Amino acid sequence: MTEYDSAPAEVGHEAELPEDHPRYQDLLTRHRIEEGVKKGLTHLQGMHAEGRGSAFDYLLGEETIESADEAARAAAATLLLAERPVISVNGNVAALVPEETVELANAVDAAIEVNLFNRTPERIDAIEAHLREHGAQSVKGQTADAQIPGLEHARATVDADGIYAADVVVVPLEDGDRAEALDRMGKTEIVVDLNPLSRSPQVADVPIVDNIIRAVPNVTAHARELAGRDEETLEAIVAEFDREAALDAAEARIRNGELS
Amino acid sequence: MTEYDSAPAEVGHEAELPEDHPRYQDLLTRHRIEEGVKKGLTHLQGMHAEGRGSAFDYLLGEETIESADEAARAAAATLLLAERPVISVNGNVAALVPEETVELANAVDAAIEVNLFNRTPERIDAIEAHLREHGAQSVKGQTADAQIPGLEHARATVDADGIYAADVVVVPLEDGDRAEALDRMGKTEIVVDLNPLSRSPQVADVPIVDNIIRAVPNVTAHARELAGRDEETLEAIVAEFDREAALDAAEARIRNGELS
Numbered sequence: 001m002t003e004y005d006s007a008p009a010e011v012g013h014e015a016e017l018p019e020d021h022p023r024y025q026d027l028l029t030r031h032r033i034e035e036g037v038k039k040g041l042t043h044l045q046g047m048h049a050e051g052r053g054s055a056f057d058y059l060l061g062e063e064t065i066e067s068a069d070e071a072a073r074a075a076a077a078t079l080l081l082a083e084r085p086v087i088s089v090n091g092n093v094a095a096l097v098p099e100e101t102v103e104l105a106n107a108v109d110a111a112i113e114v115n116l117f118n119r120t121p122e123r124i125d126a127i128e129a130h131l132r133e134h135g136a137q138s139v140k141g142q143t144a145d146a147q148i149p150g151l152e153h154a155r156a157t158v159d160a161d162g163i164y165a166a167d168v169v170v171v172p173l174e175d176g177d178r179a180e181a182l183d184r185m186g187k188t189e190i191v192v193d194l195n196p197l198s199r200s201p202q203v204a205d206v207p208i209v210d211n212i213i214r215a216v217p218n219v220t221a222h223a224r225e226l227a228g229r230d231e232e233t234l235e236a237i238v239a240e241f242d243r244e245a246a247l248d249a250a251e252a253r254i255r256n257g258e259l260s
Numbered sequence: 261m262t263e264y265d266s267a268p269a270e271v272g273h274e275a276e277l278p279e280d281h282p283r284y285q286d287l288l289t290r291h292r293i294e295e296g297v298k299k300g301l302t303h304l305q306g307m308h309a310e311g312r313g314s315a316f317d318y319l320l321g322e323e324t325i326e327s328a329d330e331a332a333r334a335a336a337a338t339l340l341l342a343e344r345p346v347i348s349v350n351g352n353v354a355a356l357v358p359e360e361t362v363e364l365a366n367a368v369d370a371a372i373e374v375n376l377f378n379r380t381p382e383r384i385d386a387i388e389a390h391l392r393e394h395g396a397q398s399v400k401g402q403t404a405d406a407q408i409p410g411l412e413h414a415r416a417t418v419d420a421d422g423i424y425a426a427d428v429v430v431v432p433l434e435d436g437d438r439a440e441a442l443d444r445m446g447k448t449e450i451v452v453d454l455n456p457l458s459r460s461p462q463v464a465d466v467p468i469v470d471n472i473i474r475a476v477p478n479v480t481a482h483a484r485e486l487a488g489r490d491e492e493t494l495e496a497i498v499a500e501f502d503r504e505a506a507l508d509a510a511e512a513r514i515r516n517g518e519l520s
Binding site for chain 1: 290298307308310313314315
């Protein structure tokens, strides 16, 4: 990979990015994650992880493929049916889609919980403040009074009335170990990840193989459209969703899509 | 992509990384680039670029494929035949393969020149010092008295007796614009890049689609083996190398390789 392929020289604010640039979303993603590191929201390794994601997005064609849209619709129906849905936010999610996450939480009446792989009080505070700046009324993750079984202490820590008690969790860009541990707890997991072969989407009930910048607003749009439908309709949407087919379709696109 | 898939918790020194880990090279690469950012060698965007590279390496199978080994051999022959070869070093190259770059320079009698996309005096000084710590006797890039035509000033700046006057340049992980500009100057370019479709390998005379951590020592090993051969033999190795076939083979592996 080239060091700075398609990177703009220096951009102070994302409004300066050229919206008509053929790789606008990639530039926007990179800019937001870089700002996240500078603001102390995002761990340095999150920049590396985002780079990995950007390569998969490039191979996917940097668009929401049909199976990812179906997954987003199933995710919306799953969230609308949930009793105690929680959206888990880490440093990359906070940097990339703070406002979009708040909008999704509002659309499906979900809690937001900060949950970090490299957990420090400073980073949790910074992320909570960042989410509040982007409209969050309430942010969980500071109480830290429960543990996900089967993980080492720091990585297991969650809020007892948050992720621990949730029936449905949205875990975008989640570490594989934690996604597996949540799966063992019986949670219904909605994962956003650009590599269909990594463990998190593999264990998800609803894997959305898409860039989080596109996926989160898309789930929100589906949720708004589905709001008010009866449970039977929503359950049918969930039942019709085929997670294996969605993962296969994403892999096929990565294998066979046209690259530019 | 997951935020920290396969990342070790916290590693103070690369000797702590488990060499028997199935993704050892990926962990090592990530650790070195993270240290490079912390030491001021590597721009934050270099961490993102390395993440992109790591996704392509994963798709390649994290090994030197046969066509990449042939490219490394052709690169070695090209360097041994060169009159004024120069190895261009940016922040990622310095972080990832400082000692290996010095060894290659010694093996083929090439100059080393620091050449940065995001050029600052502090970063050039830090990279020069880092290369000297790893055995470099002489490092170009500080004189900065010539310009590559067709690029904006900061990105065009090189040493008149270095890259500007070189007949063969090794540009690992090079930006596409600069690779194209060097190509227009008539330089013979050896590029190391993990995405066979990005512009730098596309314009290279010898594109090596491989992880730089494997590729640079591999070129050195070929150079040592080829040292002392007559010009005719070296010229035949260069002539037999088929750059299009090498790029096609790398793309085919990315498309069709087994993923784990």
